[in-house]
Amino acid sequence: MTEIVLGVSGGIASYKAAELLRLFTESGHRVRVVPTASSLHFVGAATWEALSGRPVQSGVFEHVDEVAHVRIGQSADLVLVAPATANILAKAAHGLADDLLTNTLLTARCPVIFAPAMHTEMWEHDATQANVEILRSRGHVVIEPAVGRLTGTDSGKGRLPAPAEIFAAALQVLEGRPQDLAGKHVVISAGGTREFLDPVRFIGNRSSGRQGYALAEAAVARGARVSVVAANVSLPDPAGVDLVPVVSTEDLRQQMHLAAADADAVVMAAAPADFRPAEWVDSKIKKTADGLAPDIRLVENPDILVELVKARTSKRPVIVGFAAETGDAHASVIEHARAKLARKGCDLLVVNDVSAGKVFGQDDNEAVILGADGTVDEISHGPKIQLAHVIWDAVVQRLD
Numbered sequence: 105m106t107e108i109v110l111g112v113s114g115g116i117a118s119y120k121a122a123e124l125l126r127l128f129t130e131s132g133h134r135v136r137v138v139p140t141a142s143s144l145h146f147v148g149a150a151t152w153e154a155l156s157g158r159p160v161q162s163g164v165f166e167h168v169d170e171v172a173h174v175r176i177g178q179s180a181d182l183v184l185v186a187p188a189t190a191n192i193l194a195k196a197a198h199g200l201a202d203d204l205l206t207n208t209l210l211t212a213r214c215p216v217i218f219a220p221a222m223h224t225e226m227w228e229h230d231a232t233q234a235n236v237e238i239l240r241s242r243g244h245v246v247i248e249p250a251v252g253r254l255t256g257t258d259s260g261k262g263r264l265p266a267p268a269e270i271f272a273a274a275l276q277v278l279e280g281r282p283q284d285l286a287g288k289h290v291v292i293s294a295g296g297t298r299e300f301l302d303p304v305r306f307i308g309n310r311s312s313g314r315q316g317y318a319l320a321e322a323a324v325a326r327g328a329r330v331s332v333v334a335a336n337v338s339l340p341d342p343a344g345v346d347l348v349p350v351v352s353t354e355d356l357r358q359q360m361h362l363a364a365a366d367a368d369a370v371v372m373a374a375a376p377a378d379f380r381p382a383e384w385v386d387s388k389i390k391k392t393a394d395g396l397a398p399d400i401r402l403v404e405n406p407d408i409l410v411e412l413v414k415a416r417t418s419k420r421p422v423i424v425g426f427a428a429e430t431g432d433a434h435a436s437v438i439e440h441a442r443a444k445l446a447r448k449g450c451d452l453l454v455v456n457d458v459s460a461g462k463v464f465g466q467d468d469n470e471a472v473i474l475g476a477d478g479t480v481d482e483i484s485h486g487p488k489i490q491l492a493h494v495i496w497d498a499v500v501q502r503l504d
């Protein structure tokens with residue numbers, strides 16, 4: 105049974121840590137909550153003691169005989185600070201030890217994750233960013249805050265990601281994933297684009313965004329800075345990513361070029377619409393009295409993957425494409441995919457056989473990863489997160 109230390113520092117978002125705690129205890133982990141004194145203004149010790157079934161203390165001068173300030177950190181399998189305030193990040197970065205949580209952080213030799221939550225100004229401040237850099241350079245995981253409504257009426261970057269997303273990121277770290285993407289910026293597109301005909305109708309596709317989000321979750325667990333450009337995805341935001349929502353292929357194209365400019369790896373897991381209506385009508389297209397359906401003329405969209413390959417001036421970023429293929433009378437799935445890999449010019453192509461509607465909206469996937477260097481990796485049926493890690497393994501090999 106793993107021993108988790110849940111550090112809670114003083115922010116409004118500390119109420120969300122109660123749900124996080126339940127996710128751990130209900131999945132069989134032992135959790136020791138270590139709240140800071142100021143966090144007890146937001147959620148009291150009684151809540152933590154009742155939910156964890158363990159005693160709770162903030163200072164180092166209670167139960168001194170148990171030497172808690174050393175023992176708790178030493179015996180932990182994971183220390184997770186959620187929410188992490190600007191103050192706790194600063195103390196941890198500089199090795200201060202003035203309460204039980206900061207002592208625990210200094211004695212822990214296990215993985216440490218910080219899930220910051222604060223106002224945008226505080227997050228963006230040079231001091232906070234420098235502290236985050238220090239913590240990451242030591243191998244700690246600092247999850248990027250989510251963008252959204254903050255404590256008051258304002259919104260921006262600084263929200264604590266959803267407890268389920270922090271939990272998923274923590275499980276990945278507990279699995280002992282290597283931090284082989286630490287210091288790397290990876291960009292992932294996810295979902296399916298929509299091309300509007302009029303204000304209410306669009307041409308879309310069945311891509312759910314699940315594989316792209318699994319790639320994001322896996323990259324966060326391996327220490328990457330992760331940007332996700334998400335086209336019409338209705339899943340919860342993955343923890344720790346910079347998420348840019350888009351609608352059309354043109355939006356996706358612009359955002360991918362922006363994000364890819366300083367990227368080490370780019371994965372085009374999204375399904376951009378290949379065609380868009382030649383005209384957009386700014387009022388709803390009506391039925392006509394003669395019962396004739398309108399003719400809709402389509403024009404081809406640019407191929408973003410091909411553009412990203414052409415835009416690079418060195419071997420960076422490593423570029424990964426996806427291909428949803430069916431075999432036909434002319435060629436097998438793999439033959440079509442080899443031809444596509446050559447046409448697109450990317451480094452890796454993840455090939456899904458979509459005959460009979462497989463893959464879409466499922467949690468599982470199977471694939472073949474083709475390398476431009478001739479490699480063929482068959483990935484047997486399994487969860488999308490598992491495929492995501494195999495894709496990152498292939499990317500990491502090409503980054504070295």
Ligand code: CTP
Nearest residue numbers: 372374376378405406407408409425426427428
């Ligand atoms: N892709 C892209 N821009 C497009 C269309 C596709 O970047 N306008 C990317 C997808 O994100 C994916 C890869 O290209 O990574 C392959 O997508 P797919 O639809 O299989 O390729 P197409 O070029 O559209 O080939 P097909 O003729 O088989 O539809």
